[in-house]
Amino acid sequence: MTVERRHITGFSNPTVKALRALREKKHRKAAGRFLAEGLRLLTDARECGHVPEVLVLADRREPHPLLAALEASVAAAGGEIIETTPDILAKITGKDNPQAVAGVFAEFGTALEAIERETAEIWLVAQALRDPGNLGTMLRTGDAIGAGGLILIDDCADPFSVEAVRASMGAIFTQRIAQARWDEFEPWLRGAPAQLVAASLRDAQPYRGAPYAAPCFVMVGNESRGLPEPYEMACDLRVTMPMKGRADSLNAAVAAAVLGYEVLANLEG
Amino acid sequence: MTVERRHITGFSNPTVKALRALREKKHRKAAGRFLAEGLRLLTDARECGHVPEVLVLADRREPHPLLAALEASVAAAGGEIIETTPDILAKITGKDNPQAVAGVFAEFGTALEAIERETAEIWLVAQALRDPGNLGTMLRTGDAIGAGGLILIDDCADPFSVEAVRASMGAIFTQRIAQARWDEFEPWLRGAPAQLVAASLRDAQPYRGAPYAAPCFVMVGNESRGLPEPYEMACDLRVTMPMKGRADSLNAAVAAAVLGYEVLANLEG
Numbered sequence: 001m002t003v004e005r006r007h008i009t010g011f012s013n014p015t016v017k018a019l020r021a022l023r024e025k026k027h028r029k030a031a032g033r034f035l036a037e038g039l040r041l042l043t044d045a046r047e048c049g050h051v052p053e054v055l056v057l058a059d060r061r062e063p064h065p066l067l068a069a070l071e072a073s074v075a076a077a078g079g080e081i082i083e084t085t086p087d088i089l090a091k092i093t094g095k096d097n098p099q100a101v102a103g104v105f106a107e108f109g110t111a112l113e114a115i116e117r118e119t120a121e122i123w124l125v126a127q128a129l130r131d132p133g134n135l136g137t138m139l140r141t142g143d144a145i146g147a148g149g150l151i152l153i154d155d156c157a158d159p160f161s162v163e164a165v166r167a168s169m170g171a172i173f174t175q176r177i178a179q180a181r182w183d184e185f186e187p188w189l190r191g192a193p194a195q196l197v198a199a200s201l202r203d204a205q206p207y208r209g210a211p212y213a214a215p216c217f218v219m220v221g222n223e224s225r226g227l228p229e230p231y232e233m234a235c236d237l238r239v240t241m242p243m244k245g246r247a248d249s250l251n252a253a254v255a256a257a258v259l260g261y262e263v264l265a266n267l268e269g
Numbered sequence: 270m271t272v273e274r275r276h277i278t279g280f281s282n283p284t285v286k287a288l289r290a291l292r293e294k295k296h297r298k299a300a301g302r303f304l305a306e307g308l309r310l311l312t313d314a315r316e317c318g319h320v321p322e323v324l325v326l327a328d329r330r331e332p333h334p335l336l337a338a339l340e341a342s343v344a345a346a347g348g349e350i351i352e353t354t355p356d357i358l359a360k361i362t363g364k365d366n367p368q369a370v371a372g373v374f375a376e377f378g379t380a381l382e383a384i385e386r387e388t389a390e391i392w393l394v395a396q397a398l399r400d401p402g403n404l405g406t407m408l409r410t411g412d413a414i415g416a417g418g419l420i421l422i423d424d425c426a427d428p429f430s431v432e433a434v435r436a437s438m439g440a441i442f443t444q445r446i447a448q449a450r451w452d453e454f455e456p457w458l459r460g461a462p463a464q465l466v467a468a469s470l471r472d473a474q475p476y477r478g479a480p481y482a483a484p485c486f487v488m489v490g491n492e493s494r495g496l497p498e499p500y501e502m503a504c505d506l507r508v509t510m511p512m513k514g515r516a517d518s519l520n521a522a523v524a525a526a527v528l529g530y531e532v533l534a535n536l537e538g
Contacts, residue, residue, distance in 0.1 A: 047515075143515060143516050144511070144516055242413070242414065242415075247439065254410055
C-alpha cells in the first residue's frame with residue numbers, strides 16, 4: 001500500500017501552527033484533539049485501538065517495523081501523514097530532543113457515567129491536582145496496579161496536556177478518565193457499593209493492612225492544600241502513612257502510589 | 270534590630286542577573302550557590318541550621334512572623350537582604366506566581382565519605398536520573414521514610430537545581446546528598462555492612478515482605494533505560510513489584526517510594 005504523505009518544511013506553515021497550538025488547553029478544547037509523542041507510546045495507543053488522526057514524522061528518522069505498522073494503521077483509517085524536520089517536530093512537541101514521531105488524537109469522553117466501577121477493584125481519584133506531571137504519573141501508576149481509571153474532581157490540570165500524556169507513558173490510552181465536580185461525584189459514588197479512602201492526618205488508622213474493600217477509590221488532594229476537610233470526612237476510611245521527617249506530606253502522585261500498592265496487596269492478600 | 274535592605278527595581282541590575290544565573294547549572298557550580306524559594310522552605314532551612322547568604326523579598330508582601338524571624342537570622346549571620354518587585358522575583362525564580370521570598374544558599378559538600386551509613390536504616394540511591402523533579406521527589410520521600418539521604422550515581426540531574434529544590438519541599442536541607450561514580454560507590458558500599466536493593470525484572474522475588482536488612486540502600490535507575498544489568502547483578506536483593514497493565518515500569522520516584530515504604534514497614538515490623 002502506498003501511503004500519501006505531505007512534506008512540511010516551513011515553521012510558519014498553518015498546519016504546524018495548528019499542531020503547536022495543541023500544547024495550549026484552550027486550543028485543545030476547541031479542537032477536541034490532543035498530542036502524544038514517541039513510537040512506543042503511539043504503538044501502545046494503536047494496540048489499545050487508538051489510531052492518530054494525524055501522524056507527524058521526522059524526515060531523517062531510522063526505519064522501524066513498529067513505525068511502518070503505525071503508518072499503515074493511520075493510512076487504513078483515512079488519517080493524514082506529515083513529514084517534517086526534526087526542528088519543526090521539536091517546536092510542535094516543545095521538547096528539545098523530540099522523539100521521531102508524534103500523533104494527534106481525538107480527546108476521549110470524560111463523563112462520570114462512563115465509569116463502570118465493577119470492572120476494576122481500584123480506582124484513583126485526584127482532587128484539584130494542578131501539576132499535569134502528577135496526573136500523568138497517577139495514570140501510569142493506575143495502569144501498574146490494575147486500576148480502572150482516574151477520576152478528576154474539581155479543578156484539575158488537563159490530563160490531555162503534553163506533559164500529562166508524556167508522564168502517563170501510554171496509560172492515557174489504557175485508563176478510563178472522568179472529570180466531575182465533588183457534588184456530582186459524591187452522589188454518583190454513593191449510588192452503588194464503593195469504599196472511598198484518603199490519606200489523612202485526621203482520625204486516621206495506619207495505612208498498612210487497613211480494611212480496604214473493592215471497589216476501592218483512592219483519593220489524593222491538591223499539591224499545596226491537600227483535601228478539603230469535608231471531602232476527608234466523607235471518606236469511608238482515612239489512613240495515615242508514616243512521616244518520619246520534618247515534612248507532613250508526600251508528593252501527591254507518590255502518596256497515590258504508596259496507598260494504591262497497599263490496597264492492591266491487601267485486596268489480593 | 271534595624272536590618273539594612275537594598276531595594277532593586279531594575280531588571281538589568283547586576284545582582285538580579287547574578288541571581289537569575291543561578292538557575293543554570295554552570296553558574297551554580299561556578300558560584301557554589303543555589304536558590305530556594307518560599308517561606309515554608311526557607312523556614313525549614315533555617316530550623317535545620319541553613320541560613321541564606323542573600324534573602325530576596327517581594328516589596329508588596331504580607332507581613333508574617335516567620336518572615337521576620339528569617340530576616341533576623343540573615344541579618345545576624347551578616348547576610349544581605351534585598352527587596353524587589355514581584356516581577357523581578359518571578360524572573361529570578363522562573364515561576365509565574367513566585368512566592369514572596371527566595372534565598373541564596375551555599376551548596377553543601379557531596380562527598381561519599383560524608384555518608385555515615387549507621388545513622389539511618391534506609392538510604393536512597395538514584396542512578397543516572399535525569400529529571401530534577403524526580404530527584405527532589407526522592408529527597409522528599411526520603412525525609413518521610415526516615416532515610417539518611419540520597420546518593421546520586423553516575424550522571425544525574427543537579428539536586429541543587431531550582432526544580433529539584435522545589436520538589437524536595439525542604440528535604441534538600443534535611444537529607445544528606447552524595448554524588449559518586451559507580452566504581453567509587455560499589456567499593457565504598459562493600460567496605461562495611463550494607464544491603465543493596467533494586468526493583469528488577471531479572472531473577473527477582475516479590476517486593477512485599479522480602480528479606481530487607483538495615484542499612485538498606487534502595488536503588489532506582491534512569492527514567493528511560495533503568496539500571497545497567499551489571500548494577501542489578503551487584504545487588505544483594507532484586508525485587509519485583511506487580512505490574513498489572515501494559516506498562517513494565519513505574520515512574521522512578523514512585524518506584525523508590527513504594528519500595529522505600531515497603532522496606533520501612535518490614536524493618537519496623
